[in-house]
Amino acid sequence: MDFYIRVFVRVRTSAAGVKDSPLLASRVYQCTGCGTFELEPVAKFGNSKYTPATGPKVGQSCPQCGGKWHIGGPIYNGDIHTPSFVDRVLAELDKEEEFQSHKRLRGLLTAVKEEVHVPLFYSPGSMANTLRCSTPPLAMLKSAIINAGYIVSQCHTEPLSLKTNAPSSFLWDAMKAWAKQKGEGGGAKKGSPGASILAREITHEIDFSAAEEAERKAESVRFVPAPEAGWGPKPRAGTKR
Numbered sequence: 001m002d003f004y005i006r007v008f009v010r011v012r013t014s015a016a017g018v019k020d021s022p023l024l025a026s027r028v029y030q031c032t033g034c035g036t037f038e039l040e041p042v043a044k045f046g047n048s049k050y051t052p053a054t055g056p057k058v059g060q061s062c063p064q065c066g067g068k069w070h071i072g073g074p075i076y077n078g079d080i081h082t083p084s085f086v087d088r089v090l091a092e093l094d095k096e097e098e099f100q101s102h103k104r105l106r107g108l109l110t111a112v113k114e115e116v117h118v119p120l121f122y123s124p125g126s127m128a129n130t131l132r133c134s135t136p137p138l139a140m141l142k143s144a145i146i147n148a149g150y151i152v153s154q155c156h157t158e159p160l161s162l163k164t165n166a167p168s169s170f171l172w173d174a175m176k177a178w179a180k181q182k183g184e185g186g187g188a189k190k191g192s193p194g195a196s197i198l199a200r201e202i203t204h205e206i207d208f209s210a211a212e213e214a215e216r217k218a219e220s221v222r223f224v225p226a227p228e229a230g231w232g233p234k235p236r237a238g239t240k241r
């Protein structure tokens with residue numbers, strides 16, 4: 001056995017907590033053409049009252065490419081971890097330097113600690129594929145997002161991803177600015193989602209100059225590869241395959 005985990009679950013009862021739960025669930029609208037997504041909470045709270053949310057917050061079609069929406073969810077839309085708990089685990093880890101997986105655990109926990117609290121991430125590779133351009137360096141995209149005053153991180157499960165509070169219109173503008181800078185994007189077929197997106201003017205100011213935070217995060221080790229192929233929990237003892 002390589003490792004096992006033990007999960008402790010503490011169940012609390014709270015009438016107020018139950019009322020809060022719909023505030024943490026969101027419907028998802030995802031464009032069938034370009035993958036742009038929008039989250040819409042199913043309930044809202046105001047004037048000391050919980051009420052069903054009003055909507056939809058999106059129009060009939062995607063504002064980026066004109067595609068139709070897939071409707072999904074509701075999905076959980078609350079905080080994904082407790083930062084103080086992650087800090088405590090990191091502090092414990094520092095006392096156990098002899099762990100073989102120390103570097104990997106520290107990397108994963110650091111990525112978790114820095115992760116922006118939004119449930120879904122963007123894939124710059126897929127966005128570049130839609131526009132038929134090369135994928136910009138992650139640090140460059142992160143810099144543009146930080147320079148515009150938004151927060152950004154990777155997702156701890158996917159190194160080549162972006163979690164951010166920047167609107168999708170900003171991210172597409174950053175991708176278009178990159179394609180323009182490289183003289184790319186001409187390969188998007190007429191009438192395709194990519195061509196529709198490229199036809200729209202860039203409305204946000206995009207500043208790719210290196211933001212210190214983006215560079216620092218890109219340099220340090222967050223995503224250590226698995227020590228060997230197929231590494232992970234083995235079948236339960238006694239199970240024959």
Ligand SMILES: [Zn+2]
Nearest residue numbers: 031034062065
């Ligand atoms: Zn779209």
